[in-house]
Amino acid sequence: MLRKEWKGLVHNKLLLVVVVAIILIPTIYTTLFLGSMWDPYGNLDKLPVAVVNEDRAVSYNDRELNVGKELTEKLRDEESLCFNFVDAETAKRGLRNGTYYMMITIPEDFSANAATVMDEKPEKMELAYQTNPGTNYIASKMSETAMEKVKNSVAEEVTKTYTQAVFDQIAEAGDGMQEAADGSGDLKEGMDKVSEGNRTITDNLETLADSSLTFREGSDTLRVGLKTYVDGVSTVNSGAGQLDSGAAELKDGVTAAKSGVSELSDGTGALVSGAWELKDGTGALHKGLSELDGKVPVLKEGVDQLVQGTGALADGAVQLEAGGTSLKVGVSNADAAMAELCRGLEVLRQSTDTLPDAAEQIHVGAEALAQGTKDLETGSGNLKAGIGQVKAGMEAVNGEGGANSEQLADGVLALNQGLEQLYAMLTAGGSGTPASGEAATVQTDVDVSEAKQALDVLYGLADELQGKAGELETSADGIGSVNAVSSDGLAAALEAAVASGDIELVAQAANQAVAAAQENENAVNESNSRLENVAALLRESGTALRGTGEAVSASADGALNALDRVKGQTVTTVETSQASDADTQAMEQVVTAVGKLRDSSQTLADKTAAYTGGVKAVTGNMAALENGALALYEGAGQAKAGAEQLEAGTAELDQKSPLLKAGIGQAAAGGEQFRTEAMQPLLYGSDSLLKGITSVSTGAGQVNDGAGTLQGKVPELEAGISQLDQGAGSLDQGAGTLADGAARLDDGAKELLQGSGQLFDGAAELKDGTGSLVSGTRELTANNSTLLDGASQLSQGAGAIQEGAGKLRDGSAELGDGISQAADGSRTLSSSLQDGAKQVKDTKSTDDTVEMFAAPVETSETMITTVENNGHAMAPYMMSVGLWVGCIAFSLMYPLTKYKGKLKSGFSWWLSKASVLYTIAVLQAVAMILLLHVFDGFNPAEMGRTIGFACLASVAFMSVMYFFTNFIGKVGSFLMLVFMVVQLAGSVGTYPLEISGSFVPYLHEWVPFTYSVEAFRSTISGGESIRGPVVFMIILCAVFTLLTLIEFQLRAGKIKAGKHILADWLEEKGLA
Structure with missing residues (x-):
């Protein structure tokens, strides 16, 4: 298994x-899914975040504080997120549509709140941010995590600023304490001096008390001396007035001198500028002359060419003079032609009076033409249909491929040949006598008679067919010759005539259009009539042809049979019967009849040939007739379209004929105006031009002579340019010396201008001082009486001084004791301030210290595994x-x-x-x-x-x-x-x-x-x-x-x- x-x-x-x-x-699941989220945290620098900075800088501890700007600059270098620095509207729109995943807003009071750290109620710095979790929840969470880093970064930077400010204030406090310590030392020294001064005051007060009596006695002496002083003050016042007048004159003179020195300084500046420009110009002149010296050979060649050209110019001037004469003649001819044109325009303008009536007539004729072409198109269509029917009938009569006509021709030919043979046999066998002559004669007469009847029928039919064929051919030729006059050319000619504005052309085109319309109408009527005749003839011919074909076929067969019988019986009679008179006479009649029959058969053969030829002609003409009918139908369509265009054109002609009339009138007036204003001045100008051409010709000769003289002077020009070049070099050196001297002169003028300003300021101050002096002396003079009164009062106060001096001496002794105590306190203050200032100065801050204050904690991560x-x-x-x-x-x-x-x-x-x-x-x-x-x-x-x-x-x-x-x-x-x-x-x-x-x-x-x-x-x-x-x-x-x-x-x-x-x-x- x-x-x-x-x-x-x-x-x-x-x-x-x-x-x-x-x-x-499994591979698809893992590679695709994991590939889509393989390293998002490593690509956070691609996560777009909008940053809007609305912060405004403020002043903090005598320096500018702009936390928002510092933050944005730091974020530009950050790679934790993709920070985009935009305005608020763009950021909000991007947050809504998913362009940005977070929006960070630095408010306008961000730096201002940072500066309130030492205030009684400091304001926290609020860094606002917005996210849109609906767009992407993970992205918003990542943005929030990064925002914590931004927040910590801002806090660290602000803490650094605060720390630096605190240390700066501590340093300033140390400097202040040092200054206080120094001041306390000065205070101690001052207290010592005050104590010493107080002792001096006490001693002096002792002296004052003792001297107050002497002062009283001296006051009387003062009163006498003041009288002498008052008199001297009056004298000083008079001299001060004179000094003030002189100072005013000095100020005016210095002002004028300062203006002149200023003008001198401007002039020397312009002199320096001009001197340098002169030097540059002489340098350029020297360079240009050198280049010119090198171009003299080229100039020489050019002069030679000029001599040749002036010769040609002289020849051309002669030709120009001849052309001027021709121009004058041409202008005269043009003026005569213009006069003729003006007369023709006037005649044309008079002719346009009848234009509207003619246009109306043309329009009526065009409408009739359009109707006639419609009838023509209908009739030609009927003709096409009738020709088709006739063609079908001819094909039925003539047989396929003309078989019936060919058969008829062959039969007639065989009949003719048989009669020839019969006639030859009869004439050759005339000596014999038939066996039963009566019977033979009767039978022969009967057969001959039948043959003669058949021959007569054939003869008549052939003539009738030949006549009808001729008539048909004639009718077809007539139909083909009928054609409507095309109206395309007439319509185009009429439109061209209207566009050209020539009334004669318009009238001529209109007459042609009317004549064509009448001719086309007649042609249409004639074509319709002939079409009807041809159609009837074709129907009659078709019927006749069918009957004739049948009759000819039957007669030919009967005649041939009869002839065969006659031929057989005649032969038999010749062979078996004996000659007799009656038989001989009967035989002669037979021979005569056969001869006539032979002649008739020959005639029948000729007519049959004519008949078959006619049939072929009719058959051949049917194609031409069919093509002619088609061409007539198409021509009728074209004639209809042209008639409609002609009708539209005549309507437009009828509408625009008033405009044409007005335009011709304007053209006539304009032609006369052009002849008066343009042609006449041109005619007069041609005379002046001819005179000018004569002068040109004379001048061309003079130019030719001058060119020859110029050619002779070229060597002298070359020598002069060399001398100029040498002089330009010397001039360039002198211009340099002049520029240096002008510069020194300009420096002296500027120093003189500066000194004149100082002199002017001094004169002004002198004038102000003399004015003050005059005012002071006046016040002194005015206060003389007051001074004398004061001297009296001084004498009275001397007694009071003596009494107060004793009291001051006693108070000064008490003040000495207090000053001693203050001196001891100042020593203690100075020592304490000195120690405090030393301790503050020893407290110093470094970047590491500030960094420690701003970020006292660092994190250390150890990963026991790696992902x-x-x-x-x-x-x-x-x-x-x-x-x-x-x-x-x-x-x-x-x-x-x-x-x-x-x-x-x-x-x-x-x-x-x-x-x-x-x-x-x-x-x-x-x-x-x-x-x-x-x-x-x-x-x-x-x-x-x-x-x-x-x-x-x-x-x-x-x-x-x-x-x-x-x-x-x-x-x-x-x-x-x-x-x-x-x-x-x-x-x-x-x-x-x-x-x-x-x-x-x-x-x-x-x-x-x-x-x-x-x-x-x-x-x-x-x-x-x-x-x-x-x-x-x-x-x-x-x-x-x-x-x-x-x-x-x-x-x-x-x-x-x-x-x-x-x-x-x-x-x-x-x-x-």
Whole structure:
């Protein structure tokens, strides 16, 4: 059974293809599904995210803070996601339609909130983001994970900014404390000086108290001195006024000098610019003269050519003068022709008055023509039908291929030959006498008479047929000659005449159209009449031809029979009878009759020839007549179409004739205007042109003479150019010297301009000072009386000063004690501030310090196993599913319950099937791993163990399928498909058991996928031992293999005993 099973599989090509396809099912499941999600986390840099930056920079600690800009610049270098920096509207639209999976918005107060960290109520920085899970839930979750990284990055950067700001403030505080310490030292020194000053004040107050008496006495002396001072102030005021006037004059002069110096500076600047331009120009001149010197030979050649050309010019001038004379004559002729044209236009304009009436007549004639062509078309159609009927009749009379006419001609020819022979015999046998002369004579007379009658009938019929044939031929020729005049050319000529606007052509075309219409109408009538005659003639001829044919045939037969009888009887009479007078006379009559009959037969032969010729002519003319009728029918259609076009054209002519009349009037007026405004000036101008041409001719001679003189001066020009070249070199050197001097002059002018500005400022200040001086002296003069009054009051206050000086001395002593205490406190403050400033300065920040404040914690990950990507992580799950589905497919497609050959035993039956299905199980496992490696890059840590366990799992799964399919048929396969869904839920192939559904722990330990997924994960990542899953798969395979063997043994026993089995019932129900 085993050999037959494999032989049946190998020879069943279709089943072999199915088996190969089943082997590839796990590969298809894994490679396609895993390939679609092989490394999504490695491709997050392709996940599009929109970033909208609305942040505005702010000032923080005297520097710009723009966190939004810094964040976007950092995100541009990030590869965690595909960041797209767009506006808000584009981002929202892209989030809705799936272009972007997340939208990050940096609000406009992002930096402003960052700057509130030291405020009483700081504002948190809000980084808004939006996702659209409905587009793709996994993508939104990935985006949220990446958003946490962005958030931490922003927090780290902002913390760095804060830390740097704090350290900057600490540094500033240290500087402030140092300044305070320095200030406290200054304060200490100041207190010492204050103490010392206080002692000095105390001593001076002692002196003041003692000197106050002396001051009082000195106040009187002051009053006398002030009187002298007042007088001097008046004198100073007068001198200050004079000084102010002079300062004003000085300022005006300096202003004028400054304006002149400015103009000088502008002039020197222009001089420098012009000097350099002069130098550039002299350089270019020198270069150009050098090039010109090199071009003198070319100039010389050109002058020679010019001399030759001026000679030709002189000759051409003579020809031009002759042409001018011809032009004048032509213009005169053109003017005369234009005058003639104007007269013709005027005549044409007068002729157009009758154009509308003529157009109306043409239109009426065209309508009649159109109606006539319609009748012509109808009649020509009838003619075609009649000719067809006549042709059919002629063919009936003439026979097929002219057989009847040929037969008639042959019969007449035979009659003529027989009569010739009879006549020869009669004339040759005249000496003999017939045996029974009376009987012979009677019979001969009777036969001759019949022959003569037949000959007369033939003669008459031949003449009648010949006449009718001639008449028919004449009628056919007449019909063929009738043809309507084509109106195509007339319509085209009429349209061309209307388009040209020539009234004579229009009138001529209209007359031709009317005549053609009348002619076509007559032709149509004549054609209709002749068609009717021809039709009647053809009908009559057809009838006559049929009767004539029958008569001729009968007469010819009778005549021939009679002649035969006459011939026989005459011969007999000649041979048997004896000559007698009566017989001789009778014989003579016979001879005479035969002679007449012979002559008549000859005439009949000629007429018959004419008849057959006529028939042939009529038959031949029938084709021409038929072609002529067809041409007439087609010509009638063309004539109808042309008549309709002519009718439309005449209608258009009738409508546009007023426009034509108006156009001709305008053309006549324009022609006269053109002759007056254009031709007359042209005529006058031709005279001037002729005079100018004469002048040109004279000038051409002078040019020719001048060209000769120029040719002689070329050597002098060459020498002059050389001298100019040398002078240009010297001029170029002088221009350089001039440019240098102008530059120095310009520098001096600028210094002079600057000095003049300073002089102007000084003069202005002097003027302001003298003005202030005048004002001051005036105030001094005005305050003289007040000063004198104050001196008196000073004298009075001197006494009060003496009294207050004593009090100040006492207070100064008390102030000295307080200053001593303050000095001690300042010493303590200075020492403390100095120590604090030193400690703050010793506190310094580095980049590492700032980094520590911003990110004090780092994570360190150690992976005890390695999974390259998401494809390797999902492979255990999908490989289990692929193998399970492959086993289900094989159990459905392969006939597991059918055996080959004779049923030996249940074990043999099981073995024959098991050898195939376990082989397929191993092959599909090996193919799945290897092709997954080839197409998706699957590289497990332990490739051999992965392949081995895949084969074991596939065999175990196939054992389960083998049992259930063999036991309950398709129902078993269906149950295994449902059980696969249960395994997908309970095997935790995607999420951990702890976060899966509440029912999953109850399934987890009882489904085969749990162990296959665990084993595959271990072999792929290089993890723990797979001993447990291997033992489970072996037990699973052994249990279901044993159950299958038992089921096969029981089934084989029932089959051998002839009992019904469950498979039979399932097959009846279509479930096997």
